[in-house]
Amino acid sequence: MLDYFIVFILICVCIFFIVMMFYYKALFLREKNIKENLENNIIDMEELIKKLQTHFKSSLENIDLLDSEIIKLKNEIINLRIRNSKYRLENDKLKSKSEEINDIS
Structure with missing residues (x-):
């Protein structure tokens, strides 16, 4: 009877180790x-x-281009304002001369 019990325990231990082997194999494959x-x-x-870095670099280049264009446009606006003020002065002078001429006549 004791022999059967020992054989039974050995079979259970073998089954346990086989099950654990498949369990750890499954864990290993999952981790892999x-x-x-x-x-x-x-x-x-x-x-x-x-890809994002290249897009970012091109965007920075575009921003630099736009920034330079903005600076150019600001300078043009300043020049136009200066010319406009000169034209206004000239127009005021012409108006005053025109009034003088009208007053004399």
């Missing part, structure tokens, strides 16, 4: 899949970051 997915995600994220 997770690691591969993370590595793939990291590679995808690196590519995305590179």
